[in-house]
Amino acid sequence: MSKPCIDLDACMRCGACVGTCPVNAMFLKEYTVEVNDDCTSCGLCEKVCPVGAVSLGGE
């Protein structure tokens, strides 16, 4: 399983991904969005991001 990768140039730090994560594995920092090891790779954050800045599955 892979954790989501955040495109920090596209991310506008809206917090939508953080709010939708069912296991609270995402954290909004001043300049980044961090994902910890609680992530289950469910993909919800990828779906909810309004600017498509979240990608799972290693592209």
Ligand code: SF4
């Ligand atoms: S939902 Fe997308 S734009 Fe919003 S904080 Fe998360 S990665 Fe950034």
Ligand code: SF4
């Ligand atoms: S893939 Fe799912 S569990 Fe992992 S950070 Fe995104 S919403 Fe949370």
